[in-house]
Amino acid sequence: MAHYIASPRTEASDFSRVDTTQAHFDFGEEEPSFRAPEGRDALFSKMGGARPRIPSTPHRSLATLRKTNVRNEFTPMLKSATTNRTRQVNGLLAGNNMTPAALKPGFELGGTPLPEASTIDGLNSSSISESAVDGQTPMPEISSSSAMSTPMALPQRGQEPLDNGNVLTLREQEARLKQIDKENFGLKLKIHFLEESLLKAGPEFNAAALAENVTLKTEKVTMARDLQNYAKSLKAAEKELEMYKQQLKDYAEKVKRRHAEEDMREEMEELRELAQEREEELKELQAKLEDVQGNEEEAEEVKRELSEAKAELERRDQELDELEAQIEDLQQQLDRQSSEHGKMEENDRRFEEQARQIEEKERTLAETSSKLAEVQDQLNSLRELKDGEISGLQQKLHTTIHQKDLELDALKMQLGKGEEQTQRLRADFEERLHALGREKDVEIKSLQRQVETARQEKQAEIESLHDRLKLAEAQGDNKAQLAQQAASASQQKVLEIEREKRAELELLQSRLDIAEAKADDVETYSKQLREAEQRYARLQDESTAYQRQIEELRQQLESQKMSQKDREEAKQEIKKLRSAMSSKESQIEALQKVTRERDTLSLELANLRSSSQMRERDVLDLQRKLQSAEASVAELATIRARLLECTRDLESARKALAERDAELDALRNHADEPGTQLDAMQDLVRKRDDELQILRDDINRYKGQVESLQHLKDEMSRECENLKATMDRAKQDYEDEIDVLQEAADEAADEKASLEERLTSLQKEAQATQALSIKLATLEADLRKCEREKAQLSSRLVALEAELRDAEDDRAQLRNRLEKMSGELEVNRKSSNNSALSKGLHDLLKKAKLEAEDLSIRVTELEHERNDLERRLRSDIRARDAKLQAAELQVETLQLHMAEKRNELETLRDTFQDQLEGQENRLKARLQEKEKQLNALQEQLHDLQKAQQVGDRQSVLDLKGQIMDKEKRHIKEIHGLAKQIQYLRARCVREEGFRESLGYQKRFCLMMIEVYNQCNKADLKLIEEMGITPDISYHSRKHSLKTVGCVVVAVIRMQKLSEHWGTQRKLHWQLLQKLEGMKRRGTRNSRVAQ
Structure with missing residues (x-):
């Protein structure tokens, strides 16, 4: 009992649960033990309400009651005791008692740790008892109701950062109950078969055969029952798995x-x-x-x-x-x-x-x-x-x-x-x-x-x-x-x-x-x-x-x-005939042009006044531009306010970094680790503080730039005031020029009055000519009427002649028809005596004769009308010719008079146009000079405004770019700190799990060793009292299906844990790369600064 398993202080805790040979993870150095969780020793004392403390054992049968030599009940170590006894009898073993291998000096456990406390309940006592350690005496089964087994309902633990709870789930409790029932059933079977064997023969007689039969029968029955239970559980699990898979796939397909x-x-x-x-x-x-x-x-x-x-x-x-x-x-x-x-x-x-x-x-x-x-x-x-x-x-x-x-x-x-x-x-x-x-x-x-x-x-x-x-x-x-x-x-x-x-x-x-x-x-x-x-x-x-x-x-x-064009061409031909009269009207229009030119002079004066108003509007535009410059200054003030907000954000970020530092200190105090990465993080925080100080310097520099921009704004306002003064002077000059132009306009008005008097006289003469033209127009209208009447009469003559021809044709036709009818009548009279037919033909002849007489009368009337019309036409033509000759004489005299008046008008128009052109040239020259001066002033103002806007924009863009860069960098740094904290937390959780599981294994092994000792002592006493010699031959047993299942579950859990830790290792590797990159950048910046 002196050789206990020491707490791990090596790299064994870092090994992966899947492959322990190739695990070479290094976290720096050997890690000290975790502190023991509080309340572990008082765990069983708190289990009063979870399960009964008295272990339940199977009832004794009547056969054992009849036997007076049976002193104690059957224990799980009877099998190992009998096997040892048979070995000893056969001479395979020495006479001394066997001790567990774990109690021998120099015993070392494997590198792979046992499963956690939640998985140990799967390893039942029967499976442990069946497997021997190094071919020595196997450990006895533990009663399911003992105080040393896993509790069904653990008490509430303290709210400590390293305690993750040890409460069993409902499924684990159900599995544990099934396991207990199975163990009880196996024990009862063993008792039953042993009792039968003792009844048939004594304990010294055929002990080996009886023991084998008992073991075989118990193994068969337990294996059959295990097989059934496992088949049922497998089927249920597969069905549930398939249902879950199908539901998942159906849901994914539906989505x-x-x-x-x-x-x-x-x-x-x-x-x-x-x-x-x-x-x-x-x-x-x-x-x-x-x-x-x-x-x-x-x-x-x-x-x-x-x-x-x-x-x-x-x-x-x-x-x-x-x-x-x-x-x-x-x-x-x-x-x-x-x-x-x-x-x-x-x-x-x-x-x-x-x-x-x-x-x-x-x-x-x-x-x-x-x-x-x-x-x-x-x-x-x-x-x-x-x-x-x-x-x-x-x-x-x-x-x-x-x-x-x-x-x-x-x-x-x-x-x-x-x-x-x-x-x-x-x-x-x-x-x-x-x-x-x-x-x-x-x-x-x-x-x-x-x-x-x-x-x-x-x-x-x-x-x-x-x-x-x-x-x-x-x-x-x-x-x-x-x-x-x-x-x-x-x-x-x-x-x-x-x-x-x-x-x-x-x-x-x-x-x-x-x-x-x-x-x-x-x-x-x-x-x-x-x-x-x-x-x-x-x-x-x-x-x-x-x-x-x-x-x-x-x-x-x-x-x-x-x-339509064809019609218009016909109309144009008519217009060409009227163009002769329009030429006379154009001469009259020439006189009206003189009056129009007089009106254009007045319009030019109005245009000059409007141009002066435009110059005033330009002055107002310049004032508006000054106001816009002031607005840009206000924008600079808003930018300054934004800079203050950015400084506040930086202070808040600094506070957040301080909080992160406090969390890291707390984790450091809590974890008892070497803290190599925490030192690196502290270096990072110090770098962040330096960068924040650089940001403050930049902000101060930007404040200086804003002040310089304010000075520039003051200079611009002074320049704008100077421009206003120059504009006022230019406005005064324009007003003086407008006064001069007003005087020139008054002179032109006097000239206009004299011209108007001459125009009135000319208009009177034009009115006289217009009267003559009206007379000409009336004569021409009469001529056109005569021509139209002549055309009408000629068309009527043509129509009458056509009607005459038609009447003559009708008369000839009627005569022919009469002749035919008379011939037919004579033929009918000669050929037949039909009176009715002769009467009808006679009537037709009468009608034809009457029509012929009517036609002849009509022809004579038409001839008389034609003769009357011809006489009237001849008389009208003679009268119209006389009128035309008189009108032509009057037109010739009017044309001579109009030619004289036209010459006079041309001379007047030439002189008046020369005067107007001279005045226009003088006014245009003055206007061009003033416009050049105004354009120069506007260009100066525009250049100044452009320079101010460019400077403001550039400064604002620089400030914004630098602030955005700092914000991005700050966000990335916070993300890096969060990743480091995540990695450290995952590492702490992993170490906590390892140490807790190792502590649990250590206590479990110690408890099992104690149980083995006590069971061995009790079994040896019982065997000695019974007088049974144990079998020396060794029977190697195969592992049960349950042990294989437990091993598979443990392997799967280890794989999942290793995968989870692999992601954290990747995150750690990324953080290390980032840290190296930052160190390189820091060295480069320091070299550049040097």
């Missing part, structure tokens, strides 16, 4: 799908809105085009009405032709009457009906001729109206086409933007599709990897089960039944594993189906995109069609413009 669907929905809604906007714009364009087409349709309706009227006329002509054809048919029928006597009555009836039809046709012809006349009048009126409307419509078309051009340009711009948007959307959509495909590939690969790993794990489990089955079969016939049961259990387990794999494969298949469905959704989205692009192309085609229609309308307008 991804939701984001993807929302993005796609937003994109599709944007595309739909764009398409709707384009459709609405196209509908508006169509409505406007329909309005234009409606105006065109009105013009087309007028054209249609004209065409319909023409069609009616043609139809009437056709009806007349048909009537003539019918008359010819009648004549042919009359010719046939000579050959067809049987059909004469029917022909007579037809003839009468046709005659009635002819009369009706004639009446309808008369009505249509009257209607045609009315329609012709209406057409003429409509034509005039429509011409006016067409001109208005052309103007409207002009304006609408211009608007449409503008709208089309805007639409083209919008279309270009829409194309860019669609291209961007398409690119984003393709990128998202690629990203989704990549994610799906990664997910499928990860699932395949998971399936392969699960397959490998299950295959390994199956192989282990097969190995165990083979071992069970090799142990003998008495194990056959148990082996068969284990084989059936393993087969069931294999079937369950296969079912689980099938379920996993189905899950993978369902995920693949989901991925394919997503791919189908992506394809549908792409189809919708293509449809949107097709709609967009259709819209573009429609817009091009509308552009073609507009171009056609333009061409129509151009054709109409050409027709």
Whole structure:
């Protein structure tokens, strides 16, 4: 008991729990022990309410009660005692008692520490008892209800920084209870089998066989039960794991799908809105085009009405032709009457009906001729109206086409933007599709990897089960039944594993189906995109069609413009005829120009006054600029206030650094570490203080710069006052010049009065000439009237001559018809005795004769009218010729008079223009001199303002840049300090865990050693009393599944801890690099400063 395990003061605590051979972490030097946590020794005294203190033991059976020689109950060390006894009998061991290896001198534990206190409960007493230390006597099992075991509910510990609590979770408590039940069951089985063996034979008889049978049976039953429990727990854990994995994947897929669907929905809604906007714009364009087409349709309706009227006329002509054809048919029928006597009555009836039809046709012809006349009048009126409307419509078309051009340009711009948007959307959509495909590939690969790993794990489990089955079969016939049961259990387990794999494969298949469905959704989205692009192309085609229609309308307008140009050319020819009269009016306008020039002089005076007002405005602008300079000075004051705020921020940062220093001191006092990194951090803090001092110096320097800028502002204000004085002087000079110009204007006004008197006399003369021109105009108007009347009479003569020709043609036709009818009558009289037909023909002859007489009377009347008109025309022409000759004489005399007046006006205009030009030149020269002076002053002021603004801006920018650099540097330093604190905290927590676990292991080992000693003593006494010789042969036992599971859990925990510590090591390495970089920079700056 003298050789206790010492506390670790070496690098063993820094080793990783996974690989202890390659761990070479160095934190500087050997670390002193942590202080022992307070209240550890009083832990078991506080456990009064957690569990009963009396250990529970299995009930004694009736068989043991009957046996009087059984003095004490069975203990866990009986197995080791019997084995030692058998070994001793067989001569394998010496007669002395065995001691645990941990109590021997020179015993050393391995480098790898035991698990923490929360994992020790997994290592039960049975597993410990089964494993021997260095082939010596194994440690006995500890009763689950003893005071030395892990408590179920620990009391509240003190609120200390190193105490992390030792309370078991519900799962750990449940596992512990199961373990206790299992141990009790095994103990009861052992007792039962031992009792049976003692009943059958004495303790000295077949001890080894009985011990083996007992151990085998207990091991089989416990292993079967363990297998069942482990299979159940494994299945439950795998199911829960799969459920959690599925839920996680479903949730991730839902989130991804939701984001993807929302993005796609937003994109599709944007595309739909764009398409709707384009459709609405196209509908508006169509409505406007329909309005234009409606105006065109009105013009087309007028054209249609004209065409319909023409069609009616043609139809009437056709009806007349048909009537003539019918008359010819009648004549042919009359010719046939000579050959067809049987059909004469029917022909007579037809003839009468046709005659009635002819009369009706004639009446309808008369009505249509009257209607045609009315329609012709209406057409003429409509034509005039429509011409006016067409001109208005052309103007409207002009304006609408211009608007449409503008709208089309805007639409083209919008279309270009829409194309860019669609291209961007398409690119984003393709990128998202690629990203989704990549994610799906990664997910499928990860699932395949998971399936392969699960397959490998299950295959390994199956192989282990097969190995165990083979071992069970090799142990003998008495194990056959148990082996068969284990084989059936393993087969069931294999079937369950296969079912689980099938379920996993189905899950993978369902995920693949989901991925394919997503791919189908992506394809549908792409189809919708293509449809949107097709709609967009259709819209573009429609817009091009509308552009073609507009171009056609333009061409129509151009054709109409050409027709208008032709009309205008005709009008220009008329204007050329009037240009002779306009030349005389231009002479009168020359006199009016003189008065206009007089008005221009007055306008020039007004312009001079306005220029003086502009100079006053320039002075006001200069004053405003001075005010802006004052505002810039105010901005400098605000910058100064900002500098004060920056200093306050620096002081607050300094306070924060002081707080960090206090925290570091507290950690240093708390951790009892060498503090190499804390010294480095203190150096950093000192550097930060130096940099803060440099910042203060910079701020003081900037304050000096601000004061210099204030001095510069004062100088600028003085210069502005000087500029004001110069501007006042210039203003006074301008006022003097304005007075001089006013005097010159008064002189010009006197000259103007004299000129006005001369102009009045000239105007009187011009009025006389205007009277003569009025007389000329009246004469010309009379001439034009005579010409128009002459043209009308000539056209009327032509019409009358045409009517005469038409009447003569009608008379000749009627004569021919009369001759034909008389011949037909004679033929009919000779051929037949039909009285009714002869009467009808006789009536037709009478009518034809009457029409011929009427036509002859009308012809004679028209000839008389023509003769009267010719006489009247000759007399009018003679009167007009006389008037024209008199008017030409008057025009010649007026032209001579106007030429004289024109010469006088030209001489007056030349003299007056010379005077005006001289005055203008003098005034312009003065104005140019004053403008040059003003421009020079303005340039000086502008240069001064630019210099002031440049200086202010540069100083402000320098200040801002330096402040931003200091702030960035300060933020980076604070981040570095935070990382250092994080690393130190992680290191402290790690050391605390190591030391706590090592202390726990030390106490646990001491407690176990004490328990071993006591159990060995009790077992040796019991064996001596029973008289059993222990078996000398050594049976090596395999590790149970539970020990393997505990080892796997410990390894996983160690890996996680090593990974966590690896991240902290990386952070420490980064901090060291930063520190080295800062040291290098500091050395460089010191060299530069030297």
